Amino acid sequence: MENKLRLEIVTPYGSVFSDEVDEITAAGSEGEFGVFPQHAPFITMLKTGMLMCKQGSSTLIFFVSGGYAEVGPDKVVILGDSAEKSEDIDIERAKAAMQRAEERLKKIDNIDFGRATAALERATIRIQVAQKLSPK
Amino acid sequence: MPTLRDIKRRIKAVQSTSKITKAMKMVAAAKFRKAQQRMFEMRPYADKMNSVLSILAGMTEGEVHPLLVVRPRKTVEVLVITSDRGLCGAFNTNILKAAMRHVAELKNQGFEVSVSSVGRKANDYYKRRNIVRRKSWSGISGKISYASAQEIAGDVIESYINETVDEVVLIYNEFKSVVAQKVIIKTILPIGSIEETGVEALPTAIFLYEPTQQEVFSRLLPKNIEIQIFRALLESQASEEAARMSAMENATKAANDMIGSLTLQFNKARQAAITKELMDIVGGVEALKG
Numbered sequence: 001m002e003n004k005l006r007l008e009i010v011t012p013y014g015s016v017f018s019d020e021v022d023e024i025t026a027a028g029s030e031g032e033f034g035v036f037p038q039h040a041p042f043i044t045m046l047k048t049g050m051l052m053c054k055q056g057s058s059t060l061i062f063f064v065s066g067g068y069a070e071v072g073p074d075k076v077v078i079l080g081d082s083a084e085k086s087e088d089i090d091i092e093r094a095k096a097a098m099q100r101a102e103e104r105l106k107k108i109d110n111i112d113f114g115r116a117t118a119a120l121e122r123a124t125i126r127i128q129v130a131q132k133l134s135p136k
Numbered sequence: 137m138p139t140l141r142d143i144k145r146r147i148k149a150v151q152s153t154s155k156i157t158k159a160m161k162m163v164a165a166a167k168f169r170k171a172q173q174r175m176f177e178m179r180p181y182a183d184k185m186n187s188v189l190s191i192l193a194g195m196t197e198g199e200v201h202p203l204l205v206v207r208p209r210k211t212v213e214v215l216v217i218t219s220d221r222g223l224c225g226a227f228n229t230n231i232l233k234a235a236m237r238h239v240a241e242l243k244n245q246g247f248e249v250s251v252s253s254v255g256r257k258a259n260d261y262y263k264r265r266n267i268v269r270r271k272s273w274s275g276i277s278g279k280i281s282y283a284s285a286q287e288i289a290g291d292v293i294e295s296y297i298n299e300t301v302d303e304v305v306l307i308y309n310e311f312k313s314v315v316a317q318k319v320i321i322k323t324i325l326p327i328g329s330i331e332e333t334g335v336e337a338l339p340t341a342i343f344l345y346e347p348t349q350q351e352v353f354s355r356l357l358p359k360n361i362e363i364q365i366f367r368a369l370l371e372s373q374a375s376e377e378a379a380r381m382s383a384m385e386n387a388t389k390a391a392n393d394m395i396g397s398l399t400l401q402f403n404k405a406r407q408a409a410i411t412k413e414l415m416d417i418v419g420g421v422e423a424l425k426g
Contacts, residue, residue, distance in 0.1 A: 008184070010180050010181045010184050011181060012177075012178055012181050012282060012363070012366065013177055013178075014177035014178075014180070014181075015177075015180045015181075028346055029346065029347055030346050030347055040344060041343045041344065042343060042344040042345075042346070043188075043192070043343050043344070043345055043346070043352055044345070044346035044347075044352070045346070045347070045351070045352060045355060068188070068352070068355075068356060070188050077184055077188065079181065079184060079185055079188065
């Protein structure tokens with residue numbers, strides 16, 4: 001138990017991950033941050049981005065979109081709007097989403113500009129996260 | 137005395153009714169399983185959210201965010217969640233009765249009460265009684281999305297912040313088991329008192345906030361309201377389908393009982409007719425002999 005962190009990733013669509021890990025890196029709203037065991041209590045908003053955690057010798061990669069991280073000395077709770085493991089990302093779907101968002105952005109009189117930008121960002125990062133693992 | 141043909145016709149009618157209720161029961165069962173799964177998936181998130189917030193709320197004084205401010209209660213908003221469709225037993229009646237009781241109680245205590253409702257059944261109910269509602273939503277049960285919860289939450293939060301209401305109470309059916317629903321009356325605003333439902337509370341240490349406490353609260357608190365409403369919608373949905381399932385089961389059983397007793401009646405009538413005919417024949421033969 002010592003020098004281990006309990007990482008829990010939960011979304012409104014269910015629990016994505018819950019296990020002990022050694023180290024976590026995530027994208028906070030103010031920039032990337034890393035967490036080792038015995039971290040000071042800390043709450044941050046999350047950006048859409050990648051969450052990496054080391055578990056023994058292997059590294060797990062997740063896509064996390066929005067939400068919060070609550071960091072305690074021996075556990076980290078991620079409350080994401082959506083989250084998935086990098087292997088589970090549907091690249092085709094993400095690519096389609098990216099295209100849709102790009103098309104929407106091209107129209108100038110766009111009320112949903114913010115939403116389209118966010119969608120584009122999500123899709124782009126999702127693809128990045130998915131590809132991080134696939135070249136192996 | 138109904139004729140043979142009348143009875144036969146009734147048996148047919150009851151039979152087709154029982155077929156329908158049986159099919160509806162199966163549909164409800166399938167929908168119920170889906171709703172239940174979504175609800176179970178939602179629960180860990182809602183619980184975690186609650187435990188994070190309870191830690192935070194315990195450590196801050198009211199001034200941080202408008203949603204944490206407790207004003208003297210004058211106007212209480214009651215948000216009633218019902219279903220859009222009927223044929224689910226006492227599901228809607230129970231919730232609406234409980235809501236009425238609660239509203240009456242609040243009025244007795246001298247509060248202004250405004251009512252909002254979700255679901256077509258509540259809509260009909262309040263329209264029949266000419267009760268003015270502040271707001272009503274319908275057509276969302278069956279395809280509950282997070283967006284609809286957001287819409288409702290946004291409206292509720294807005295009226296809380298601009299002080300049209302000073303307290304928001306949620307009334308919905310919580311899913312207990314397939315055969316039992318429980319009417320829940322829950323205060324969601326102000327967020328002053330969040331019960332600790334999480335497993336273990338962290339030692340009350342000082343938290344670091346990023347970007348700022350203000351910012352974190354202004355995002356986390358509305359989100360919590362959304363989540364609570366979303367959860368209530370999902371619970372209500374699962375309860376509705378469960379209630380429909382058992383209502384349809386009962387209806388099917390009742391129909392089958394009825395078919396049984398009608399068949400008995402039919403057979404008795406047939407027997408009587410045959411006996412009568414025989415008597416006639418025997419009577420005729422006797423007369424000829426004579």
